[in-house]
Amino acid sequence: MRLLALNKPFGTICQFSPHETRASLADWVKVPDVYPAGRLDSDSEGLLLLTDDGALQARIAEPRHKLVKRYWAQVEGEPDEAALQHLAHGVDLGDYVTRPCRAGYIESPAALWPRNPPIRYRAAIPATWIELAITEGKNRQVRRMTAAVGFPTLRLVRVGIGALDIFSLGLLPGDSIELPARSPWDGFAKT
Known part of the structure; x- marks a missing residue:
């Protein structure tokens, strides 16, 4: 193996x-x-x-x-606690409802490498980092989840699988x- x-x-x-x-x-x-x-x-x-x-x-x-996959998502805007709770409890994406997950804020990750090309920068709209720990992994799931609660993903990095x-x-x-x-x-x- x-x-x-x-x-x-x-x-x-x-x-x-x-x-x-x-x-x-x-x-x-x-x-x-x-x-x-x-x-x-x-x-x-x-x-x-x-x-x-x-x-x-x-x-x-x-x-x-139910193997946990952890993602860091840089999202457009500043999600409030209600948006994070919505993500955590499951989001109706039309074709399915996501399983409950962990969702929370993280500081801008200093350990993260720069993306090439960099994400677009918009002075009038802040960007926030969140972490999602999900047990699914359907097509574009995290991006669809953050967009469904009003905060589109700008950058998505999978940082962990299981341990x-x-x-x-x-x-x-x-x-x-x-x-x-x-x-x-x-x-x-x-x-």
Whole structure:
């Protein structure tokens, strides 16, 4: 069994096959026969796990396992406590209602690398950082959640999956590391 952690850069698509206009995982990961355990859209960045083990891939990606994924979202505006409570209790996105999650403010993260290209800056509209810890991972879920409560996401970084954290792994954008072989359930305790 192989398990790799990648800090997926902004603009990279979550596939190994080449793309006409964007970088793909093949530009960053040279290990053969591993596949992403879950996805991050091309506009999102951060921790992505790749494995050659189907059971582990399912354990990481499938919502029924309730594995916590932590995101830092820089949102447009200043969400009030009611907006955070709405996020935490579940948001009706039209096609489904999100599961309850943890949502809270965080300080502007000093440990975070600059994004290339940087997000747009608007002097008249403040930007706020929040953290969401969700157990799902549907298509563009965090972006849709913050937009639904009136605070569109400007930048989205996945900083943790289960007990793994991108900063403790020491990964900069484009860096990957092979994690020690282990039982499929080790290192993925709920947090």
